Amino acid sequence: MEINDRFLRACRRESVDITPVWFMRQAGRYMAEYRAIREKYSLIEICQHPEIAAEVTMQPVRALGVDAAILFADILLPVIPLGLGLEFAKGEGPMIASPVRTLDDVHAMKPFDAESDLRYVMDAIRILRGTLNGVPLIGFCGAPFTVASYIIEGGSSREFLKTKTMMYSTPEIFHALMEKLAAVLSDYLVAQIRAGAQAVQVFDSWVGALSPSDYEMFVLPYSQKVLKAAEAMNVPVIHFGTNTTTLLPFMKRAGGSVLGLDWRLPLDDGWKIIGYDRAVQGNLDPAILFAPLSEIKKRVHDILRRAEGRPGHIFNLGHGILQHTPVDHVKAVVDLVHEYSAVKVEV
Ligand code: CP3
Numbered sequence: 001m002e003i004n005d006r007f008l009r010a011c012r013r014e015s016v017d018i019t020p021v022w023f024m025r026q027a028g029r030y031m032a033e034y035r036a037i038r039e040k041y042s043l044i045e046i047c048q049h050p051e052i053a054a055e056v057t058m059q060p061v062r063a064l065g066v067d068a069a070i071l072f073a074d075i076l077l078p079v080i081p082l083g084l085g086l087e088f089a090k091g092e093g094p095m096i097a098s099p100v101r102t103l104d105d106v107h108a109m110k111p112f113d114a115e116s117d118l119r120y121v122m123d124a125i126r127i128l129r130g131t132l133n134g135v136p137l138i139g140f141c142g143a144p145f146t147v148a149s150y151i152i153e154g155g156s157s158r159e160f161l162k163t164k165t166m167m168y169s170t171p172e173i174f175h176a177l178m179e180k181l182a183a184v185l186s187d188y189l190v191a192q193i194r195a196g197a198q199a200v201q202v203f204d205s206w207v208g209a210l211s212p213s214d215y216e217m218f219v220l221p222y223s224q225k226v227l228k229a230a231e232a233m234n235v236p237v238i239h240f241g242t243n244t245t246t247l248l249p250f251m252k253r254a255g256g257s258v259l260g261l262d263w264r265l266p267l268d269d270g271w272k273i274i275g276y277d278r279a280v281q282g283n284l285d286p287a288i289l290f291a292p293l294s295e296i297k298k299r300v301h302d303i304l305r306r307a308e309g310r311p312g313h314i315f316n317l318g319h320g321i322l323q324h325t326p327v328d329h330v331k332a333v334v335d336l337v338h339e340y341s342a343v344k345v346e347v
Helices: 006-011 034-040 042-046 050-064 105-110 121-132 143-154 160-167 169-196 213-229 248-254 266-276 286-290 293-307 327-342
Strands: 087-088 093-098 136-143 199-204 237-241 258-260 280-284 313-317
Touching: 006 034, 006 143, 006 160, 006 199, 006 313, 034 050, 034 121, 042 050, 042 087, 042 121, 050 087, 050 105, 050 121, 050 327, 093 143, 105 169, 121 136, 121 169, 136 143, 143 160, 143 169, 143 213, 160 169, 160 266, 169 199, 169 213, 199 213, 199 327, 213 237, 213 248, 237 248, 248 258, 248 266, 266 280, 266 293, 280 286
Parallel strands: 136 199, 199 237, 237 258, 258 280, 280 313
Antiparallel strands: 087 093
């Protein structure tokens, strides 16, 4: 077996031969191999069949030569055993059949045991550890706030008005829901690590909708609980959000050995705010992948220049790969990151 440990080494801020690179949403509709499987199975069916989920996880590893695999699943899967009902309607995104709006709704959520309720996720992890051939496997979950936003809104949202109305008008309901989710998501991450995930990422994709003081009061303690539960298992923990420029110091306090950065802040500025005692992941704008290769080259080089060859940089996008992204441009980024970081980038 050929071990590729540069991703895990970078998470621990150890020296690496070349900068590791992987992409959020590296499996998905921009790849023909994925679309072929989606013709036969729904998204949830793929997740619930461990062999198929494992195969989809492998697709970008084979096609792109990335330095890490991310388990194919979705942050909303725990909603199913919680009894809230989950559907991905065509063109509509996720839909929760029974949104949580009252204290009774919170208390009506079913008890959760990740190893038995989401056994199919754990089985996919166990299969992948056999087939990945030394490429590290990242498990993941949504952070309590981002998952809560779907559960309260009943689906995707722009303004998060139902979520914020609950926070500001009936904080006791919001805190009760976050408490429940923190326990569920901690258990879910720990189960993934026990099954064989070698690192985990906590996606707080929509937390940038909040001010720092609201983050501190309504989110930090619950994210902290999930992040600390994973850190106690001695694997790297990536803490990711978008629109987080003002939240980074608080996200650092919540936890994570690696902080994910979106593209709104230059990587060096973000790393300075976070401090060099943590690794960083990011931060190419996913839309750059639609630009000509000459522009992509400049942008990749710029990010590596800002990382200054400092140990602890994992190259990624600032958010997930978009649907119509040209696959050859994604592959080009992997090769460019490896090529440019092999020679010391001049600062
Ligand atoms: O390759 C990977 O990154 C692993 C798979 C993965 C999926 N979802 C599969 C998926 C991961 C890591 C996620 C995380 C996820 N899911 C997040 C956090 C990351 C982010 O992008 O901010 C969120 C917010 C969700 C919730 C979710 N799932 C939404 C809003 C949607 C619909 C939007 C869309 O693109 O259609 C999904 C569906 C989903 N999950 C797809 C994939 C590949 C879409 C493709 C499909 O329907 O086949």
